[in-house]
Amino acid sequence: MNILKFGGSSLASPDRIKLVAETVQEHLKNDSTIAVFSAFGGVTNDLLLMAELASAEDDSYKEILSKNEKRHLEAVKELIPVQSQSAILSRIKTEFNRLETLYEGVYLLNELSNKTRHVVSGFGEILSSLIIAEYFRSLEINVGFADSREIVVCRNMNEKVQVNYEETYANIKNYFQNAQNDLYVVPGFVAKTSQGVPSTLGRGGSDFTAAIFAGALEAEEVLIYTDVNGMYTANPSLVPQAYPLKNISYEEAMELSHFGAKVLYPPTLQPLLDKQIRIHIKNTFKPGEEGTVISRSSKENFRWVTGITHIDSIKLLNIEGSGMVGIPGFSKRFFEVLFQENINVVLITQASSEHSICIAVKDDEAEAAKEALDEAFEAEIEHKKIKPVQIEENVAIIALVGDSMKSHHGLSGKMFSALGNNNINIRAIAQGSSERNISAVIAKKDVKKALNTLHEQFFEVPSKELNLFITGVGNVGSKLLAQLKKQEKYLLEKLRLKVRVLGLSNSRKMYFDEEGIDLENWQELLENGEQANKQQFFDKVNNLNLRNSIFVDNTASAEIAGWYKEYLANSISVVTCNKIACADDFVNYQQLQNLAREYGASFLYETNVGAGLPIIDTLKNLVASGDRIQKIQAVLSGSLNFVFNTYKAKDPFYKTVEMAMKEGYTEPDPKIDLSGVDVARKILILARESGLKMELEDIEREDFLSEESLNSETNEEFFELLKQDEPKFQEIYNSAEENNAQLKYVAQLEGGKAKVGLQEVGADHPFYNLSGSDNIVLFFTDRYSEQPLIVKGAGAGADVTASGIFADVIRIGKK
The missing domain is CATH 3.30.360.10 (Dihydrodipicolinate Reductase; domain 2)
Structure with a gap:
């Protein structure tokens, strides 16, 4: 039996649902099929938002409810022939009436329980599955509707889900023992408790539903259809060079999904591991793409590192003090408190001196964790043996993941060296004994830079990307841009340097393009740019926070030279033909040199003396x-x-x-x-x-x-x-x-x-x-x-001066 799952992005519109139906029909040619469906794209978020609004006595939830009802009714009218609409329209209206009653109760009581959250959040899957099942019937397909609320049994503790596999598997086997239908439509995400109360499997739980059915029926494979071509080497929205992985192991997939890879819900792997059931992640909109196969081993993955991922919704908790040193059972007490509060620890690191313990938890659990720990260690805190728990915000975890990492020496060194060269400070480090995951805590603002830096280090053809921000596009600047355009291919092929110009400015205008400015028509782009402002130019460069950023000054302006210290202090290299800074007061000249050393930036000014001649370098x-x-x-x-x-x-x-x-x-x-x-x-x-x-x-x-x-x-x-x-x-x-x-x-x-x-x-x-x-x-x-x-x-002339600046840029690239 085929087991398929389709996510919300695949069901965002009637046209997409028709595309999904074509994919399902292709699978029906080979075998009977179970198709698990998420809610229509964005609906679950709306359902939870309405609950929050109602609990706050904000009746704007009614407008959102009406909009969602209209959306589902219109989907029925577009997908299903008029003569077959009556029953399903009535069913959809009934479900929305139930929803309205629930929200009215929340509104009147001014209270929103976890039980109610689970109930209302599951309506999206029920609604989408009912409509899609009726659509398949209109296509004359023999369809059954398997309501997972009557089949999947779970126990919920807040957002933590525990499935009763014994009871659930028995239910599934009994249901399909005498299966007569060609296609079974199953709502994902929803379940029930042992007491029969409607519940859910956690956000992303539709993947989990498909895996549970596959485990019970011992299928060979689960196909998860989404809006991307599989699991990627990194998040493609943050790392443009990321590409899909053909094969990865269960363990690698588990690490990647736990550490933020959104394609797969982490618990999905639990029912599949022991029975070695493959997961095949495919693109609904590009079914011809290979996608990613998750199986016992990633035999075709020749790289030591399989993927790079991150979690940005965390906070660090740190407890330290001499009262921890050599005290047996301190760690037991520490983690027992967190267990009792049902708080999951994402990352742990402890100094060998036993003077401190640092953990990472979900950001919405940090305050509760601090409160519980401070209370548990109240006596030690009062006697100054340990300090109160400190919370550090605006941090994120980045992680390298790969089965083959343990067999290759020096990966940690390469990782931390690459981050250090881009002035990305590491707050904490964790590595398991399996060496399948190396994790580091960094500032949240550095996540994009870190992911791109590591992807460049471990996945791309050995090359280095340089991001240039140029001010001054007169004689020298225009020649430099022409040289950069002319040598673009040579730099990439011979020197493995990808040089991009992302920002340009003259005295009147400035222009930015995060994807790289087209150097064929930069004059027109700049002329149509925004008004030049030195503070805003710097802010833009700094906020982009890209690796290997270089500020290039082709002017003779003392005012612009005065900005060098700001760039260097933010780890942005400076290349200049402007002599004013280096000929300024000695204390300022020395400050620039010190800033460059302190913040790991380059400060190069070869063209200050002799234009393109290597005088200063010599x-x-x-x-x-x-x-x-x-x-x-x-x-x-x-x-x-x-x-x-x-x-x-x-x-x-x-x-x-x-x-x-x-x-x-x-x-x-x-x-x-x-x-x-x-x-x-x-x-x-x-x-x-x-x-x-x-x-x-x-x-x-x-x-x-x-x-x-x-x-x-x-x-x-x-x-x-x-x-x-x-x-x-x-x-x-x-x-x-x-x-x-x-x-x-x-x-x-x-x-x-x-x-x-x-x-x-x-x-x-x-x-x-x-x-x-x-x-x-x-x-x-x-x-x-x-x-x-x-x-x-x-020693003079725009061409040779531009070539000298070009040489300094290359010098930075070869560092």
């Missing part, structure tokens, strides 16, 4: 390897190098500066480059990376611009003053020509002092032939004392 490696910096000489401004390589005193100096601006070699305010402030910031950064505590004002700066031009307020005013100072620039140029030298704006660090200024460089110096916008740095160290270590190349 210096860091020298220092980290124990080398000592003696002197640094450098041409660090691609802008100034371009200007002085281009200026020949034939065309005015201001024309050369205008050309540099148009080519993107200077900042929007060219004074920043020509004043030497930009170079001073760069040598300051190198000084700090060398280990020196130095401020910007400590850098000696020799200006070649007049004081008036340096103090100009607009670019127009600045260029006008450059025109007036042309004779001075020609004089500087001619002096270099006469000395057969080149003009270079040089930065130097030596003996703990730094200076920047325009110099004439002779033909024998490495700087002499530096062309275009190139940068060059000479590192004189203990190891490179005679011949310096030289880093040379393009």
Whole structure:
């Protein structure tokens, strides 16, 4: 005999019920069938809500009741021919009249008992099954209605269900001993007590009903039809990359269902284990999909970890104190109190010092558990031997599950390392001796990040997802986006990096897409975005709480640089070409470095010096390897190098500066480059990376611009003053020509002092032939004392700066 079960989502509308009927008819071709049905989607929630409203003397329950009655009557009218509707319409109205009477009683008494809850919550299954049975009759199928309230016997203690299998199995066997019908429609979830009082099997109990019938009749398989393709490696609504499992064992299914996997009601496995009856979970709407088979072993599951799951409706209870240490029977008393209060413990962990016990319980049982424990240990608490029970809220349990975990070393290490690298703090850990489950308690806000992190670690092709939030989409930012789009396939195939841009902002607009922004038309998306707001941008990034989040700053804004500490303090890495933060007061620079270390985030700013050149990285490696910096000489401004390589005193100096601006070699305010402030910031950064505590004002700066031009307020005013100072620039140029030298704006660090200024460089110096916008740095160290270590190349331009930022992003991805 086939045994099928259909969930509420499969019965949410008449069209879906027709689809279910097609599936049932396919099974009827092979054998007689028992079909167990849940309530129509959402009805059970409404039934319980109405009970709560009625008990609170809120008569709005009547409106909800009327809406549900209308829904069921309309289903009858759509599914069943007019000539056959009379009897079933009358039956449905009778059931709703009974419901109305029950709710009126609750309303008048202002009281809602557990017994009443069980009675009213079971009406959904009765109503749906009666309608569906009549629909099958209209299809000329030989149908019987097996009312599980007359067959399944249970004992209920609040929400805890105990089935009387001996009596229930006898009832089922007697009922089907002389079965004559092809199809039996059975309402799931509902049952009765030994005294004949209507009851239920707990939320999700329709699965349990099907399993009970299968166990009694010793069927080969139970097919559970739902709205997904089986049990997944993780919750697909939280982990987009999750995929259905083909085969898992009973034990794995039990662990996954107990720890929050919604596809299967945990007690369902109880009647099936001993008799080795398979469970096949299928998709009602995609019956051709393989689904998941639950059987003795998951022989086709080649992975060590089968699934990742979580429970988020829990609270932690912690009891601690010296009065627990070495006291025999303390744990017995502790758990006996919880047993007497009928409180289920989800997770247990105890320190080896016996100084504390930590448990997790359902969130709606935490206060009762605390009250009972505090009362039981009142004497110890009064004498300060132990502290009152502490409740910790806003936590969740995540768990790795798999039969093969016990045969593989290092899984716990990989799990906790992956979580730690994403700054997910672990509050408690539990692992059974079977090693089939490793559980950890974390903050509820970190659940999505944790599940995705672990899924990436254990289930996906070895790759890493980076989530970028970019501010500044001008010259550099637009080039970066183009490079990211172009290299998308290469990064995934060669470096196993999946780089997604989830947020964009300029000074006017900002735009977010949690699925990843389409880089083909980001300009249009951004233009139609919301008004830019730095606080809201940060809040959005922080609230998304995604693993491997990176804030990318392509601006020269001091205000945006001021936000770095907020990002780093929330474990969001920062990549920037903005020099202001690293050239700020030393205490602020040091704070950013400390925050990055403390919160496990990366703070990378390679493009602060030399655009795409590996100058800072080279210096860091020298220092980290124990080398000592003696002197640094450098041409660090691609802008100034371009200007002085281009200026020949034939065309005015201001024309050369205008050309540099148009080519993107200077900042929007060219004074920043020509004043030497930009170079001073760069040598300051190198000084700090060398280990020196130095401020910007400590850098000696020799200006070649007049004081008036340096103090100009607009670019127009600045260029006008450059025109007036042309004779001075020609004089500087001619002096270099006469000395057969080149003009270079040089930065130097030596003996703990730094200076920047325009110099004439002779033909024998490495700087002499530096062309275009190139940068060059000479590192004189203990190891490179005679011949310096030289880093040379393009040091300005949007493309190379963007590539430097890109390289920093990749550097984070390869950590």
